[in-house]
Amino acid sequence: MTYDQPQPRSRTVDFFSHQALPAPRVTADRARRIAAEHFGLDVRAESLGSQQDANFLLTHDDGSPAAVLKIANPAFTVTEIDAQDAAADLIADAQPGLRLATVLRDTEGSRMTAAVDTDSGPVTARLLRHLPGGTLSGPRHLPPRTVAAMGRIAGQVSTTLSGFRHPGLDRVLQWDPRHAGRVVGRLLEHVTEADRRAAVRSATADARAALLEVADRLPRQAVHLDLTDDNLVRSPDGPLPLPDGIIDFGDLTDTWAVCELAIPLSSMLHHDGMEPHHLLPAVRAFHEVRPLSADEATALWPLVVLRAATLVVSGRQQAAVDGDNAYVDAALDREWRIFEQATAVPAAVMTRLISDALGPQGPGRNTAPAPARPLVEGLDPARIAVLDLSAEADAMDHGIWLEESAGDRLARALLAEGARAVATRHGHAELTAAPALSATSPATVATGIDVWLGEPAALHAPHDGRVVAAAPGHLAVTCAPYVLHLSLPGTVEPAPAAGAPVRAGDRLAALPAGARFHVSLRRQDVTAVPPLVRPEYAAGWLALTADPAPLLGLPATAAVTQPDLLARRAAAFAPVQEHYYDNPPRMERGWRHHMVSAEGRSYLDMVNNVTPLGHAHPRVEQAVSRQLRRLNTNSRFHYAAVVEFTERLAALLPDPLDTVFLVNSGSEAVDLGIRLAIGATGQHDVVALREAYHGWTYASDAVSTSLQDNPNALATRPAWVHTVDSPNSYRGRHRGEHAARYAPEAVRVIDDLAASGRPAGAFIGESYYGNAGGVALPDGYLRQVYAAVRRHGGLAVADEIQVGYGRLGHWFWGFEQQRAVPDIVCVAKAMGNGHPLGAVITSRAVADRYRDQGYFFSSTGGSPVSSIAGLTVLDALRDEDLQGNAARTGAHLKSALQALAGHHPLIGAVHGSGLYLGLELVRDRTTLEPATEETAELCDRMLDLGVIVQPTGDHLNILKIKPPLCIDPAAADFFTHALDRALTELGPRPPRP
DSSP states (O other): OOSSSOOOOOSSOBHHHHSOOOOOOOOHHHHHHHHHHHHOOOOEEEEOOOSSSEEEEEEOTTSOEEEEEEEOOTTSOHHHHHHHHHHHHHHHHHOTTSEEOOBOBOTTSOBOEEEEEETTEEEEEEEEOOOTTOBSOSSOOOOHHHHHHHHHHHHHHHHHHTTOOOGGGOOBOTTOGGGHHHHHHHHGGGOOOHHHHHHHHHHHHHHHHHHHTTGGGSOEEEEOOOOSTTTEEEOTTSSSOOEEEEOOOTTOEEEETTHHHHHHHHHHTTSTTOOGGGGHHHHHHHHHHSOOOHHHHHHHHHHHHHHHHHHHHHHHHHHHHSTTOHHHHHHHHHHHHHHHHHTSSOHHHHHHHHHHHHSOOSOOOEEOOOOSSOSBTTOOGGGEEEOOOSTTOGGGGGGGGGSTTHHHHHHHHHHHTTOSEEEOOTTOBOGGGOOSSOSSOOOOEESSEEEEESSOEEEEOSSSEEEEEEETTEEEEEETTEEEEEEOOTTOOOSSOTTOEEOTTOEEEEEOTTOEEEEEEEETTOOOOOSEEOHHHHHHHHTTEEEOGGGGTOOOOOOOOOOOHHHHHHHHSOTTSOOSSSSOOOEEEEEBTEEEETTSOEEEESSOTTOTTOBTOHHHHHHHHHHHHHOOOOTTSOOHHHHHHHHHHHHTSOTTOOEEEEESSHHHHHHHHHHHHHHHHOOOEEEEESSOOOOSSHHHHHTOOOTTTOTTTTTTOOTTEEEEOOOOTTTSSSOGGGGGGHHHHHHHHHHHHHHTTOOEEEEEEESSBTTTTSBOOOTTHHHHHHHHHHHTTOEEEEEOTTTTTTTTSSOSSHHHHTTOOOSEEEEOGGGGTTSOOEEEEEOHHHHHGGGGTOOOOOTTTTOHHHHHHHHHHHHHHHHTTHHHHHHHHHHHHHHHHHHHHTTOTTEEEEEEETTEEEEEEBSOTTTOOBOHHHHHHHHHHHHHTTEEOEEETTTTOEEEEOOOTTOOHHHHHHHHHHHHHHHHHHOOOOOOO
């Protein structure tokens, strides 16, 4: 063995000579006196805690930090301490972007150190630079940017220290993974629980065995060895926990270079919601700075496991020898969580994921060798039906995937249609394994195949081999380089005995017609592989298996290739058409208020107001399909659907709004609405609300002033557009009861325009402030503004594109909440449940004036298919009482969100009505400082938890909550529970420096 052996005694610390390294006994008062006597500082001292040293924050009388007093463990020599200080100075010089807690220097340039007597004996005390911002300690969830930053810093430190040499590096530390086996062996007795002790022993043995293969080839160098969340300091300049500072070089030593990455990886695993796969951004970031070799990639996860085991046994021992060390006691639970997470996934699985993170590794799918004899004798492969259970399979339509035993029922239907057998596909995600609501991605990816038999059959050995295991319901037989595992109906007794040799063609089991069995092939060194695994870990698991389809005479299932669709999208699809999320899931299916990824995960959809009936509504699908089979043309032809639809639509509006134009989108509807108003009045100026979005056509964009949609919106308006203040009663100029001032101010602008000889031909505004986060307009606002614009010959245009069609619950149209009637109504989004359809509804008098401007026509706006889609949506809204559901479920959801505000200071307000809600997040409820970065992080974390939600508003600090109107209370509760969890994981905002 080339590592983990006793080392020659050196002049520096040897943990195994001391057995325990209790922290020096120094009180805060003693630390204050040390600062005064040795460094001339009149300061206060506050203990910062440490496992083996004593650290104190020294502050002036006004509370401002002066320095950090570090009192080293008595076992550490002056030579070692000098190495630590030299390494810190080296990194500070080489990496100007990093802040380092270097030793302060006196007026002569010497480091401020002193020999000090304590109850623990003589020690070295130093004054270190204080780094403001605080460490990453604590349970707070770490977003991917933080994880990557930790890996990047580790890479920078590793690169800088690669050539550092110093006699103080020659140490034997308990934290050096090279000695982990000895440390665990010495300290394991301190783990008193038998089950935990056995788990640590087993994991340590497995990790050491894995390291043996590469240990001699791992490069060594000086490493910090403790770049953990406790020793990385977050930047004080931003709200997110992004590290840019390093403290505590006490574990500096010479060891394997890859340990510099393994240590921070392990420290992340105790944070809320963190799993092994969440650490891959750190691996990639480290590799970009300091490339990892293949051997180092192989060693990395075993080193994480060894670090975790060392933490557990060392923490227990330190608590025993240093009983009143609160820092040590507080760490015990998190150290066990680190161990649990480090061992939650086999090291072989994580090693594959790590290798993939570093670059393409070639095919990740193995295939069974051609069998000498077929597994099922006499079964014609042409009579085997392949059952596709993926998100893209037609068989998954209409929510079939949510039905109990859906896969079994589909397979038996294929047998009834004449198939001799039915087989699933290896390596594909099976949607039938996914629940509708899940805060954790479900195990959906198949590591084997299921087979249903249509008639009695016998299973035979495909190759010569031996029986590895035999028990009722399970049989394992070697099969060339793999082991064939058969999970059989419980009533079948396998004939062979464990250990018995088998010849190709030997009968293994006889099964009756209708029997279902599971087939998998695993590498011979793998003991257990679940039949279904989670997508995040699938590449690692599949590398341990092989596709057994050839054993049935079927071709191997093609690997689920995932070409870089984002890169292809950017190349062919104008990038200005942005996508949600930096690393978005690939969505391939929707059902009701759920969206489903290609990996077979169902997400709760809280943003799609385009589909009020829910995704893939059967009535819409059937009606549109039927009409496509009959006729689709344009509205210049005469057919019933367009008449029936426009009659129905006009009947939903008050007099005199009785005439309908049909278009394809909301942008076109607003554009047409503005043209109608200008054409009818002859007045070309338009007044619009600020902080609103109306569309992308020339006219609709001209009146859009949302800064997130166009940062230059206010500066680039054409001269005919005039804006009035956003009547936002929460964060606008006038708040609360003072919001009544907005209407008179807008009226004054309209009157001044008229007085200047440019009376407005139209006032346009969302009748319920949708784009600003579902904020209701002040009472009476629209009545006053509508009256003013009409007084000067103009018309009132209501943008109902987001909030119309019953979304507000108590009102079908937003203007009803204002008890005002516009002259022109623009609507879209909800009208076609995803089919492109919009409308403008006005009076006959206004509509007839369009003749003065020419002829109007929309190729598909009033087509038979569009009209049928619109009619079907109206029918379903009525028949399924979706407006009523918006009122009931929306009230339930809003009440739950308001309750959350009592627990989470980040929630400033809950806006909206029905199922158009906005959750506004602020850093301070008095100043209303927008929590923009926190909102973005929250949306990403909610995606992890199975919820799609996105920000809106000029500051992107409002969660827009506008799900399909079919959402039920159970899904609403799932959303609020996930939101509560995510907000809790973000933790309180750290104090400002």
